[in-house]
Amino acid sequence: MRAPVLSAWFRCADGCDFRAALTEVVYSCPRCGGLLEVEHDRAALAGRSAAEWKALFDGRFKLGAWPYGSGVWGKKEWVYPQLADENVVSMFEGGSPLLKVDRYAREIGLDDVWLKECGVTHTGSFKDLGMTVLVSAVKEMRARGGSVRAVACASTGDTSAALSAYCAAAGIPSVVLLPRGKISTAQLVQPISNGALVLELDTDFDGCMAVVKQLSETKDIYLANSMNSLRIEGQKTASIEIAQQLGWTSPDWIVIPGGNLGNASAVGKGFLLMKELGLVDRLPRLVVAQAENANPLWRATSGAGVRPTAAVKVEAVAARKTLASAIQIGAPVSSRRALRALEALDGLVEQATEQELADAAARADRAGMFTCPHTGVALAALEKLAARGVVKKGERVVVISTAHGLKFSDFKVGYHEGTLPGVAPGLPNPGVKLPATLGAVQDAIAARFGRG
Numbered sequence: 001m002r003a004p005v006l007s008a009w010f011r012c013a014d015g016c017d018f019r020a021a022l023t024e025v026v027y028s029c030p031r032c033g034g035l036l037e038v039e040h041d042r043a044a045l046a047g048r049s050a051a052e053w054k055a056l057f058d059g060r061f062k063l064g065a066w067p068y069g070s071g072v073w074g075k076k077e078w079v080y081p082q083l084a085d086e087n088v089v090s091m092f093e094g095g096s097p098l099l100k101v102d103r104y105a106r107e108i109g110l111d112d113v114w115l116k117e118c119g120v121t122h123t124g125s126f127k128d129l130g131m132t133v134l135v136s137a138v139k140e141m142r143a144r145g146g147s148v149r150a151v152a153c154a155s156t157g158d159t160s161a162a163l164s165a166y167c168a169a170a171g172i173p174s175v176v177l178l179p180r181g182k183i184s185t186a187q188l189v190q191p192i193s194n195g196a197l198v199l200e201l202d203t204d205f206d207g208c209m210a211v212v213k214q215l216s217e218t219k220d221i222y223l224a225n226s227m228n229s230l231r232i233e234g235q236k237t238a239s240i241e242i243a244q245q246l247g248w249t250s251p252d253w254i255v256i257p258g259g260n261l262g263n264a265s266a267v268g269k270g271f272l273l274m275k276e277l278g279l280v281d282r283l284p285r286l287v288v289a290q291a292e293n294a295n296p297l298w299r300a301t302s303g304a305g306v307r308p309t310a311a312v313k314v315e316a317v318a319a320r321k322t323l324a325s326a327i328q329i330g331a332p333v334s335s336r337r338a339l340r341a342l343e344a345l346d347g348l349v350e351q352a353t354e355q356e357l358a359d360a361a362a363r364a365d366r367a368g369m370f371t372c373p374h375t376g377v378a379l380a381a382l383e384k385l386a387a388r389g390v391v392k393k394g395e396r397v398v399v400i401s402t403a404h405g406l407k408f409s410d411f412k413v414g415y416h417e418g419t420l421p422g423v424a425p426g427l428p429n430p431g432v433k434l435p436a437t438l439g440a441v442q443d444a445i446a447a448r449f450g451r452g
């Protein structure tokens with residue numbers, strides 16, 4: 001079979017006829033101001049059958065000649081087909097485990113729950129999936145003599161970690177704008193270590209986002225946040241991977257935590273493309289979970305008794321402090337994209353209090369996981385939906401775990417020591433401090449498990 005010629009380009013996601021090459025420095029539609037999306041030549045993609053695509057992707061999965069063993073670049077034809085291989089900047093991202101979490105499922109009254117561990121990756125969060133694409137695109141632009149001098153982002157910690165690592169690997173300068181004192185130490189030290197210019201601003205994430213948008217108006221500083229739709233192309237491979245790991249089937253539900261809301265649209269985009277090209281025969285339903293302290297999408301939808309559709313308008317809120325610090329976002333840039341995905345995937349929006357997210361994360365950990373607080377938000381949402389009978393026994397659920405729990409060790413320690421503000425831990429397990437004697441140790445074992 002002769003391989004079809006594939007290509008992708010930017011187009012206005014809000015329906016204007018604006019179109020631009022992926023090597024152009026542009027993030028929103030110059031005509032209507034809407035965000036862009038990457039469009040693929042879908043007729044050319046349909047030139048290969050579903051069986052051929054599955055065989056190609058399966059043959060490369062976590063194997064194959066560089067860079068095709070990467071979970072993202074193993075699907076290069078669906079991501080950025082015309083990118084030169086020598087410009088790919090990859091850390092072998094993707095290919096993350098999909099765990100069947102039976103003990104946890106039983107505890108919450110379900111029986112087919114899976115955890116997609118997107119945090120088990122080079123910089124410890126799902127942001128690597130999109131950042132490999134964006135930084136590779138920048139490398140390609142610079143190789144062609146483009147004007148980009150540095151790449152910049154606003155961040156609550158994970159985007160900045162990914163940006164700085166990929167830029168360091170490529171030898172491209174990076175600049176990160178962080179809300180001072182509002183991200184974990186582990187996240188702060190990542191861009192510092194990778195040599196980024198780390199700017200800690202006296203504001204919150206939304207304030208940093210406003211500054212970085214202005215900063216990137218000059219075409220020499222390239223914007224790396226998910227409003228840049230190149231990121232979405234990489235992130236959408238997580239949904240393709242989920243279907244692949246489930247034997248090319250869709251689960252009934254996908255549950256994700258939402259902040260700036262790029263990832264909700266990425267999940268939707270991946271499933272819609274797979275359905276269109278026949279790799280799966282149905283779509284999952286999508287749940288976006290927000291922290292109650294930073295819940296603009298929830299307020300505009302479930303909180304107002306309104307079904308999430310593209311017509312809904314999301315008002316910005318002042319995001320309050322939450323243990324799920326990476327989603328402390330009040331003015332999500334991708335709310336329109338997320339609403340479109342929610343509409344297409346018959347989705348709904350749920351929220352979780354600090355107590356609920358902390359206990360849900362601890363419950364999952366007690367069943368062998370090690371979840372970040374954002375994944376705690378998603379799990380708490382799932383627990384509430386299961387308790388209300390919206391998600392039912394017999395239905396297959398995939399929860400996307402977005403970051404590694406080790407980035408949030410203060411959250412874990414605080415929970416078990418009972419020092420988290422506003423949280424009375426339901427499942428505390430603090431370390432037991434003892435004198436160094438056999439008797440003391442035997443007594444502690446007996447106190448927990450009884451005498452043998």
Ligand SMILES: Cc1ncc(COP(=O)(O)O)c(C=O)c1O
Pocket residue numbers: 125156158159226257258259260261262263264326327372374375402403
């Ligand atoms: C760990 C983590 N989980 C979830 C999210 C939410 O993703 P999104 O901003 O794409 O909604 C973020 C970032 O916002 C994050 O860093």
Ligand SMILES: N[C@@H](CCOP(=O)(O)O)C(=O)O
Pocket residue numbers: 127153154155156157158159160224225226227259260262326327
């Ligand atoms: N949680 C994010 C917030 C920015 O999101 P982005 O996907 O739009 O870059 C972070 O880690 O910075």
